[in-house]
Amino acid sequence: MRREIGQFLRRLQRERDASPHTVKAYREDLTALADYLADDDGRTPALGAVTVSDLRGYTAALAEAGYAKSSVARRMAAVRSFFRFARREGWVANNPAEALRNPRKSKKLPHYLSADEVARLLSAPPAGTAQGLRDRAILETLYSAGLRVSELVGANDGDLDLEQGLLHVRGKGRKERLSPIGSYAADALRAWLAKRNVAPDARAGEATPVFTNRFGRRLTTRSVARLLEKHLAAAGLDPRTSPHTLRHSFATHLLDRGADIRSVQELLGHSSLATTQVYTHVSDRSLREAYDRAHPRAG
Known part of the structure; x- marks a missing residue:
């Protein structure tokens, strides 16, 4: 065997x-x-x-x-x-x-941050240092494009088009997509790239990573998790929040504000609509809460 x-x-x-x-x-x-x-x-x-x-x-x-x-x-x-x-x-x-049949999965809603909590997190990195500029660019990009952390650390300079506000993303299963980048993330990236250090011994023809560590080498997913932990503490937010939480927040906020689920599926790079539909439960819950607060006959 x-x-x-x-x-x-x-x-x-x-x-x-x-x-x-x-x-x-x-x-x-x-x-x-x-x-x-x-x-x-x-x-x-x-x-x-x-x-x-x-x-x-x-x-x-x-x-x-x-x-x-x-x-x-x-x-x-x-x-x-x-x-x-x-x-x-x-x-x-x-x-x-x-x-064989798969075990029945419990339907667990993804943890996400509110728009106000995201704003607090994104403003936590200090703007006066290269590391602070990098961290802000990382958090802005994760949230703006709804990226997986592996997609973020794998991004190279050639994948970025800041004028058009686009990022070429290599996702799971070697699937590729174009992700829009908002103006806040684009500005944060420009500020970081102006200060970025690239390893002096990088081989000729080697792709230049967008995000580097203090030695000028490509950042790891673990490093992103560590820097997020630091800024969550500074912002006074739930320490259980992970880089993937920003992806969950991205999808939930889009649906809450009227984006159709097919578009969100494309933006997330999901192969199946069923994977994206978990966010509709979160969005429906928000709608229910808004209804209960606002409708005179809701109670």
Whole structure:
């Protein structure tokens, strides 16, 4: 079984051009399945001997071990993908993963900041230092374009068009999109770029990152999380707020102000409208609160 897993991963990387992150996730998920199915001597069963009962037992074992439903669902997706491939290759006569169902997810509304809270956060970085200018540009850009933090740190100078107010974004699954940047974010970026330090030993032809650390090298996602923690404390805001919260806030505020959900889907780079629809629940809640406050017969 481990041999077939290795062949599947190589095909995933070579023919489907999967990212290293995706291949790593599949490897971890499928290796965990192989370990579960192995006997006391570490021998895994032949692929054709794996049954749907084995796979359901694995799902139950993950739940008993305390894995979140989202983590179980991700592992089941990897298992289904692997066995679909195995069936196409003729390694198995039947696909035992076909009957697997994902655990029912609890509907958890995303945490977001109000417009006033966002304004407080964006004004927290000091404007008198290069680091402060950088941090303000980071927060403005995350909120203005609704970016994932990985998309932000991966941005290069060639992706920016400040005159047109656009950013070329490379998103999940190697999908690309153009994201508008508001005037506040554009001004913050101009101020930061005028002070930015770029590593002197950068190789010729190497893309210049928009956001750098004090050594002039590309900023990491962890660094963005750390600087956000600092400015949340300065602004007196919920310390549980993450960089992704600004993306949630971006979507919620757009919907609250009348943007249609299809446009928000495009701006977020979501493949499925169902992923975007979680924000309509937040927006509906805001509408309900406004109704209850304002309508004379609401009570």
